[in-house]
Amino acid sequence: MATIQISVKDEVVKWRRYLHENPELSFQEVQTSEYVYNLLKTFSGLEVTRPTKTSVLGVLKGGKQSSEKQLTIAFRADMDALPIQEEANIEFRSKNPGVMHACGHDAHTAMLLGAAKVLSEKRDEIGGEIRFIFQHAEEMPPGGAIELVEKGVVEGVDYAFALHVTPYERSGSICMREGVLCASNDDFEIKVIGYGGHASTPELTVDPIAVGVEIASNIQHIVSRKLPALNSPVISITQFHGGSALNIIPETVVLGGTIRAIDPDIRIKAKNYVNQIVKGITEAHGARYEIVWHEGYESVVNDKEAVRITREVAEGIFRKENVIHVEEPLFGGEDFSAIAQKVPSSMQFIGVHHEDFGEAHPLHHPKFKIDEAALQYGVDYFVGIATELCCK
Incomplete structure (x- = not known):
């Protein structure tokens, strides 16, 4: 199983903190998308484009040839923030009054950036194609995902995957569910x-x-x-x-x-x-x-086979006892549903709580914060899926 390097881990934390300090609202992610675009351009072997004004797509075409069918997979991270005044006691609080990454999209973006860097350095070991989708406007219907689908971003994709942070489970755990995930x-x-x-x-x-x-x-x-x-x-x-x-x-x-x-x-x-x-x-x-x-959005429905793949990878990274089965669907909305309607997909929730935080403040709360140790697990999760599907 692929593992994140310490230098990349430090970079992922740095990227996340920059994004957290500079949040932008839905459809306004101009500086955020420019930051992501410029970072991706520094990674070797990536084709980087702007499907919309405030979204970014990185495409990694593997250099490994195989007689077997080579897959095209997609990873998605959302980038927008919320109209909330931050109250979290951290050094890198939002610099934009009334705007805050209170839903963890800064972490989602940083984890996928880390995976993109690691995988770009493994290009010769990869067969098929990996698409890194950095999406705008998840928080505001009709949402950015449907726009990217209409732009053809997931055309020809065999499987799509996404992570969302959850403050209700500790760092080092992951919550998984097959079938309907979100309302x-x-x-x-x-x-x-x-x-x-x-x-x-x-x-x-x-x-x-x-x-x-x-x-x-x-x-x-x-x-x-x-x-x-x-x-x-x-x-x-x-x-x-x-x-x-x-x-x-x-x-x-x-x-x-x-x-x-x-x-x-x-x-x-x-x-x-x-x-x-x-x-x-x-x-x-x-x-x-x-x-x-x-x-708003349709329900997110996780594909059986895509979940099987992610569960096997998760058990190798988090260990089986830390892979938590979610019994009931969640009533939060998620526009990843637009992608899941087109492509067999698996979206799961990664724990980001630390006991030193005390009370776990929910998503969309002005005191919401995450344990940055969880970022390493997220990068490894994406890299593990790519290794499982594209490095055989």
Whole structure:
């Protein structure tokens, strides 16, 4: 099994810290992609291109000839950050106010850069082709992955692989699941339009706050009363805005939320029920409504054979006892689904927590941080997969 060299390990940490200090939001990864592009250009044997304005593709064509079928595989890392003000107690905190790598995409990018460097130095031992996809805009639907798929980045690819960090497992472990890994995600915005007036005469108004509260309450009944318990989605109301004075019933209120579903049929049913509830309640009270849907990502579905490959590699790197089987799908969304729909794929979660951190802050938290020792495992994982599939 290939192992990372100490010099590369140090570089991976350096790259990750630079990226962490200089985060950029989705579709704005100009400096990030330029940094990745320039680094890849220094690695021997890589063909480096820019499929989109803020993404990078490195292609390594192996120099080893074989009579057997040679595979084309792809590794993907996302590069964008989140609109969060960092509060983590680290020396290399974000220099961009209100922007933070709170989802570990800096680590994803650094690990794949490390793998690209190691594998570029092994070019003569590699048969087939390896594509290193550095993707923009995972955090903002419609996402960067679908754009790269449309650009043909995964055309002819036999298998695709990705890692995502998880703060809930310690560094040196990896979480694996076959089949559905992540949920689909659809967001909604509901404007309730009533008839405002003085708070002392509510009978002369159509109170959008009262109507909005009823909508929010009834949406919760979709999961508990309208859909099967064993296949229920998660539906959350996350915003409720309205009113500007204590003695005025406003003209409008706005509600917002999200639906996360594993089953595509349940996803459609849940959306239909939201539409029905909003329409029925507003009409019953003489109000009007506008509803806007922001359709998100499909579910990430891991291919059986691709997972078998990654599990065997993981057991060699992390040891079998540190390869954790994930029992249930996760309800977070991931746009790697666009790639997994086109290519047999395996996306898994690598542990990045250290006991010295104390409490494990979740993804998208302002105090989120990772144990950088996990970066070595991530590089070795990608190199191990390439060695297994392209170095025989």
